Amino acid sequence: MKIIRSIRKMQQVSRQIAADGKKIGLVPTMGYLHYGHLSLIKKARKFSDVVITTIFVNPTQFGPNDDLNKYPRDEKGDIKKVFDAGGDIVFIPKADHIYPKNYQTYVNVEKITKTFEGTSRPGHFKGVTTIVSKLFNITRPDVAVFGLKDYQQAMVIKTMTSDLDYPVKIIVAPTVREKDGLAMSSRNKYFTTEQRQKAVCLYKALKVAKGEVKKGELDTGKIKRIMRRKIVEICPSAKIDYIAFTDFLSLKPVNKISKDCICSLAARLFGVRLIDNMKMK
Ligand code: PAF
Numbered sequence: 001m002k003i004i005r006s007i008r009k010m011q012q013v014s015r016q017i018a019a020d021g022k023k024i025g026l027v028p029t030m031g032y033l034h035y036g037h038l039s040l041i042k043k044a045r046k047f048s049d050v051v052i053t054t055i056f057v058n059p060t061q062f063g064p065n066d067d068l069n070k071y072p073r074d075e076k077g078d079i080k081k082v083f084d085a086g087g088d089i090v091f092i093p094k095a096d097h098i099y100p101k102n103y104q105t106y107v108n109v110e111k112i113t114k115t116f117e118g119t120s121r122p123g124h125f126k127g128v129t130t131i132v133s134k135l136f137n138i139t140r141p142d143v144a145v146f147g148l149k150d151y152q153q154a155m156v157i158k159t160m161t162s163d164l165d166y167p168v169k170i171i172v173a174p175t176v177r178e179k180d181g182l183a184m185s186s187r188n189k190y191f192t193t194e195q196r197q198k199a200v201c202l203y204k205a206l207k208v209a210k211g212e213v214k215k216g217e218l219d220t221g222k223i224k225r226i227m228r229r230k231i232v233e234i235c236p237s238a239k240i241d242y243i244a245f246t247d248f249l250s251l252k253p254v255n256k257i258s259k260d261c262i263c264s265l266a267a268r269l270f271g272v273r274l275i276d277n278m279k280m281k
Helices: 007-019 035-047 075-084 124-139 148-163 186-190 193-198 201-215 220-234
Strands: 002-004 024-029 050-055 089-091 143-147 169-173 239-247 261-269 272-279
Touching: 002 007, 007 024, 007 050, 007 124, 024 035, 024 124, 035 050, 035 075, 035 143, 035 169, 050 075, 050 124, 075 089, 089 124, 124 148, 143 148, 148 169, 148 261, 148 272, 186 272, 201 220, 201 261, 201 272, 220 239, 220 261
Parallel strands: 002 089, 024 050, 024 143, 050 089, 143 169
Antiparallel strands: 239 261, 261 272
């Protein structure tokens, strides 16, 4: 069990692990870990000999109106959770080491970053692909695990990995949910008890959509209207950002439900922006 803070040291250790013929699994996180992250560590363990979890609140993926400064942090608790979950190494770099003065190189995926989260959070994916690409260079993983909750992010990272020929297998792990269905997220901690109960509205809307599809409804426009009603019924003050039905791989919007269709949605609830998604068939 190791905690590494230096980029050079992490590079040396990764090279040594590879030289010993061992496979590296990477789980990049921004910390404040919950069971969803721990499930990614357990998944990585299945595909690798050494699991590296990174904890880094990446400033370049936050916009000016995002919650960078109040993003929750708990380094001590996180380290314990990682090791309890079977992680081997925690890499915790400093922001000014990752982005030193005069830093000016970014990685940008073009088309699939131009919709949904990309439209709502300009520059967000450029920050994500830049940090993930740097973490790949520092830790040299054989596999890297990302959650399906951030579905567009997972597809953007898959595209970057393939386009830039990184020899890394990307694994997308299922969303872990609270008992009532709310997708686990570090941001859930911002809610009061009463707000938290209402935050389940996104999950309920996705379930309603799935129910409509089961009944034979294929028109995504009609389903979206039903979903909006559900969200507002549970949380009248919700500000829906988007509800989208897209092809799973290409992220192209679809008008009719098909086998490979996923529904994604984002909304601001009591000032907290949440996203969720569900495959429809
Ligand atoms: O999903 C996240 O927590 C972040 O976007 C990631 C992948 C760790 C990059 O900072």
